[in-house]
Amino acid sequence: MMLAPRLLRLLAALPLLALGGCAALEHGVMNHAGPIAASHWHLYVIVGVVLVAVAGPVLLLTPLIAWHYRLSNKRHAFRPKWDFSWTLEGLIWIPPIGIVIGLSVLLWDYTHMLDPYRPIASGQAPLEVQAVGLDWKWLFIYPDEHIATINRLTIPAGRPVHLRLTSGTVMQSLLIPRLAGQIYAMTGMVSQLNLAASHPGVFLGENTQFNGKGFQDQKFNVVALPPADYPKWVGQARASGHPFDADDFAGLFHKSSPSQPVVFSSAPPHLFRQIIVRSQETGS
Template sequence: MKIKCNTKVALMLTAVLSLVLLGLLFSTNMVLFDPKGPIGEAQQSLIVTSVLLMAIIIVPVLFMSVYFPYKYRHTNTEAEYKPNWEHSTKIEIIVWAVPCLIILALGWVTYHSTFALDPRKDIVSDKKPLTIQVVAMNWKWLFIYPEQQIATVNEVRFPIDRPVEFLVTSDTTMNSFFIPQLGSQVYAMAGMENRVNLLASEQGIYRGVSANYSGYGFANMRFKAHATDEAAFGQWISDVKAADAQLDEETYAGLTANAKEQIKVPHPVTYYASVEPLKFKDIIEKHSGAQNGL
């Protein structure tokens, strides 16, 4: 009687804990499952497909971990007892064939998505891509618009339904450039240029982060990504060009020098009406040794 009671309690606790975990899971802000562009949607589909394939093994195992102890409990005298049992061909086939098939399926999905979701792959569109140069700094993000000759700190804007090519580098330690609702994070590394092509299909303000820990001020490596229509984007460009500040050598040196102040306080959004045309190239060459003739 005592064992039967304990079994029921264990089953109830398992059910309650499962419900609590599910509640916590679906109560969080899962931006990866709220994509706002074709790349994010494809990656969401990949995540769901992979989880469902793996659930083919996980769900039966979770079920049997509860069912077997209950069925073969000490008080169940009707359970079949086979002390000399040692082999079952059916079980061997199941426990080997099913995982192998799942691995093959996951391998095919991974192979296909690796090429389909290559961050450097151009997004097919009838609109000309917008190029934005991204520089990870301590502890802020610098965005340079080479065609518009403007720059911003901790804010980036682009029109919807237009491909955006982000050229990413770092003027400090390695970071990771990531707008979760648009998809495809890429590393920002000093002396190197990385690329990622993204597209927003809905207007909104999306969270941008660094997904790679980079030091004590890492918590402030955040920015806002604004997806607007073409008219609003053009007006914003005009507003930035009307700003007083210019991103010259002295201003850039100031951005680098005040890094210690932003360990606890994030750098405010800043607009620069003009920027040196080769600033992004100079930042890369500063770390690659090209400036020193290496």
């Protein structure tokens, strides 16, 4: 059972490997680092294999038939008035419908299984994080730890993370390709995203929805720490950062990207709510 997906994975990767620069793909879902992204990739491979079977005949038949029936080849039959066959009609309508029905079942299952709102089954309670898309940075609030960061999402490896997202400005979209798919962050609304890292590491996160001239800079690192190191990091954050104050609140809405990630040793309890309210105030 385990061998098949691995083999398929290898097969799917081969043509890309052959092309050379596979280093790029290490940043994407192929090099998944968590259970959600792993399921995404698994689905990719299944659908990809089915589609090779679907596209293959067209890719073969088109050049073969065009070439065989070329004008200069006098050795083939020519039946200019032949334009219909029930057998062929059956072949071009029914199998594709069958394949789409089959894929639909798969699609229905996986869409529900990988619903970004669906909690990840785990023995541990998820880490709650509130993410706010701003121009051109991300604010992460840890409501249970009472700390916050800008442009750095630190999580414990192995434990599910439950993100609640909103935007303090225009619409944005949060994507961490090696951990999970993206979801929009919209002003006045809260969307959710569940993800987890299965091992420690540093993964790129980004906003993928264009939001102005600092858009390309709106990237951050997700740092997945070994489970035991996470409480240490929280302790450090509380000890070393400075508390989030009114100036920091105003600073969130300045259009800029900080050159370094920022850590706040404490965050007001209703910061997330406050941002949602402020973003809908008149003139914003």
